[in-house]
Amino acid sequence: MEILQNVHSYLAYVVLLVLLLAVFNAIIGFAGNRMFTLEKDFRISLFALILSHLQLILGLLLFFFSTSGLKAIQAVGMGGLNAPARLLAVEHPSINIVAIVLITIGWSRHKKYMEGKKKFRAIAIFYGLGLLLILSRIPWSKWFY
Numbered sequence: 762m763e764i765l766q767n768v769h770s771y772l773a774y775v776v777l778l779v780l781l782l783a784v785f786n787a788i789i790g791f792a793g794n795r796m797f798t799l800e801k802d803f804r805i806s807l808f809a810l811i812l813s814h815l816q817l818i819l820g821l822l823l824f825f826f827s828t829s830g831l832k833a834i835q836a837v838g839m840g841g842l843n844a845p846a847r848l849l850a851v852e853h854p855s856i857n858i859v860a861i862v863l864i865t866i867g868w869s870r871h872k873k874y875m876e877g878k879k880k881f882r883a884i885a886i887f888y889g890l891g892l893l894l895i896l897s898r899i900p901w902s903k904w905f906y
């Protein structure tokens with residue numbers, strides 16, 4: 762379980778960095794009215810999507826197997842959790858699931874459009890919102906790797 766937690770912790774840096782790059786790239790592409798290229802724009806958005814999904818799978822495993830997830834809720838009940846425990850067991854998992862759903866919606870919407878500007882806009886808005894949600898519920902004080 763500790764290995765899983767370590768991988769989730771390390772991967773968090775990569776996921777946040779790549780999401781940030783994808784969002785900045787989309788904002789710059791939108792503002793500059795650039796063409797949406799396969800080599801750069803498609804790749805970076807897809808990479809951010811895959812990494813988020815990988816982190817989602819690891820997170821779900823942690824939720825079910827770590828002592829800070831479902832087990833913590835079962836031990837003291839939802840109302841018995843203090844704020845830091847609630848962040849780990851409830852807020853972080855649920856908000857991050859919503860965030861990754863938004864990122865996935867952004868990905869599928871970008872594919873529906875032909876125009877570069879609209880593709881960049883879909884990525885910028887949905888990946889951007891997802892990233893903000895993720896940042897709002899990181900257990901910062903526990904994250905030391």
Ligand code: HEM
Nearest residue numbers: 770773816817820821823824827829830854857858903904
């Ligand atoms: C991109 C999305 C995510 C990021 C960046 C992220 C990041 C993190 C970080 C930095 C920690 C603290 C690790 C530590 O103690 O050093 C953590 C813990 C945790 N995460 Fe995530 N996470 C994400 C998604 C998820 C999802 C979707 C779930 C569940 C569905 C989840 C479940 C958990 C759980 C249960 C813990 C506590 C693990 C423990 O202390 O044993 N995470 N996450």
